[in-house]
Amino acid sequence: xxxxxxxxxxxxxxxxxxIAIPVRAGAQPMPLQPPEAPDSTPLPPLHAxxxxxAPPPEMVERTLTIDAGNGRIxxxxxxxxxxxxxxxxxxxxxxxxPTSLFIFGVAPGRTTVAALDTAGHAIAQYEVVVQPSxxxxxxxxxxxxxxxxxxxxxxxxxxxxxxxxxxxxTPDEAAQAQSVAQAYLPxxxxxxxxxxxxxxxxxxxxxRITEMTRAVVREIGVNWQELGDIGRFSTTLATTAALSxxxxxxxxxxxxxxxRGFNIDGLIDAxxxxxxxxxxxxxxxxxxxxESASFLVGGEYPIPIAQAFGQTTVQFQQYxxxxxxxxxVLSSGRISLHVRPEVSELTNQGAVQLTTGNNxxxxxxxxxxxxxxTIELGSGQSFxxxxxxxxxxxxxxxxxxxxxxxxxxxxxxxxxxFQRNETELVIIVTPYIVRPVDNPAALHTPSEGYRVxxxxxxILLMRQMGKTTPTVAAHVPGxxxxxxx
Numbered sequence: 313x314x315x316x317x318x319x320x321x322x323x324x325x326x327x328x329x330x331i332a333i334p335v336r337a338g339a340q341p342m343p344l345q346p347p348e349a350p351d352s353t354p355l356p357p358l359h360a361x362x363x364x365x366a367p368p369p370e371m372v373e374r375t376l377t378i379d380a381g382n383g384r385i386x387x388x389x390x391x392x393x394x395x396x397x398x399x400x401x402x403x404x405x406x407x408x409x410p411t412s413l414f415i416f417g418v419a420p421g422r423t424t425v426a427a428l429d430t431a432g433h434a435i436a437q438y439e440v441v442v443q444p445s446x447x448x449x450x451x452x453x454x455x456x457x458x459x460x461x462x463x464x465x466x467x468x469x470x471x472x473x474x475x476x477x478x479x480x481x482t483p484d485e486a487a488q489a490q491s492v493a494q495a496y497l498p499x500x501x502x503x504x505x506x507x508x509x510x511x512x513x514x515x516x517x518x519x520r521i522t523e524m525t526r527a528v529v530r531e532i533g534v535n536w537q538e539l540g541d542i543g544r545f546s547t548t549l550a551t552t553a554a555l556s557x558x559x560x561x562x563x564x565x566x567x568x569x570x571x572r573g574f575n576i577d578g579l580i581d582a583x584x585x586x587x588x589x590x591x592x593x594x595x596x597x598x599x600x601x602x603e604s605a606s607f608l609v610g611g612e613y614p615i616p617i618a619q620a621f622g623q624t625t626v627q628f629q630q631y632x633x634x635x636x637x638x639x640x641v642l643s644s645g646r647i648s649l650h651v652r653p654e655v656s657e658l659t660n661q662g663a664v665q666l667t668t669g670n671n672x673x674x675x676x677x678x679x680x681x682x683x684x685x686t687i688e689l690g691s692g693q694s695f696x697x698x699x700x701x702x703x704x705x706x707x708x709x710x711x712x713x714x715x716x717x718x719x720x721x722x723x724x725x726x727x728x729x730f731q732r733n734e735t736e737l738v739i740i741v742t743p744y745i746v747r748p749v750d751n752p753a754a755l756h757t758p759s760e761g762y763r764v765x766x767x768x769x770x771i772l773l774m775r776q777m778g779k780t781t782p783t784v785a786a787h788v789p790g791x792x793x794x795x796x797x
Contacts (some may be wrong), residue, residue, distance in 0.1 A: 387412050474504070614626045636652045685697050
């Protein structure tokens, strides 16, 4: 009995408790069935694949503009399983999280970046435009705005070119702004200057090249080199022509003595030469500030050049009066001038002989006066940029060994040649800030007033031009300009 009660004890106790609890009026009886067990179906994981019958997410299409070297993070509407870029050389893509991407611009260009989910549906597609980095242009624009306030200077990147735009007052400001923009130019890019200068300044350059050359030659004595063998006392002229009809040479006296079949012939040099040469060249040239200009009055002479297989080509060398310069007008009104004047002429001194087949070609040499320098001066000021002072003396004595050293009588067996060359060269430059004139009649030419002479003027009066009324040059007020007087 005790075992049965021990077995039924908990159940009887529960039944007794239910009977002992009073029931409130109106209360609903509680069911005696046990409650239903909860649903044991496990929850899907956080990033599980969508149901096969679920609709695909809506695809996002956008256009992204990224600077080269920069990147952007874009958010996705659904987790991405695969991402790719059509051209990795233009843009690259990396997953930042299951629902975000990081797109990096590599080089300027255009490409497509797409993202797919696990079912292969496209959830996003971006048209990525990678443009050149604007850092250099932005930094240059900021520097220009700080250094040139109120000018509105700016820079812009277009491909591989940095464009400089704006308005400046003087060419000096334009040069300074270009230097600032050049400092921010990316490697491999070029700078295009589109600055507008408020006033276009032009510079006229006058160059004077003056040279004085004096050559003095003195020859005196007996020239025994023109005689025969003196050692055996057999003296004859080196030429077979008679003394009465020699090929006369200035400064040379010839004579002969004949006695009983014994002849003595001699040449006596007594030459004096004074040669004075004056060279003057005044080239004039005009150019805009910051631009180069060149000028040539002369010609070109051919130089044969040997090639392979016995062929010969011809290269031409310029000579004459040449001038090239680059002026830059500074903000203070002064002019920075890079000038290169040159005067050259053909000469036989130093010429060479070239043999081509059976022909001999003489190639002349050039006598050159040239200067190349950069100076700074004001409008109308002059500067001697180059000069040369040269004094060269050469004395040559020819004498018969032993006899020429005898005092007094030795002069009969001695010949002296004395040469002295003096050269003085000066190059002077004078720049002007010039402006064109409105009246063409104010500009004069060298041919004004010329008239062909008639027969009476040419033959009887020996005139090379007819008599005309002299032209009076008009006076143009203001700074120097294109006026030839």
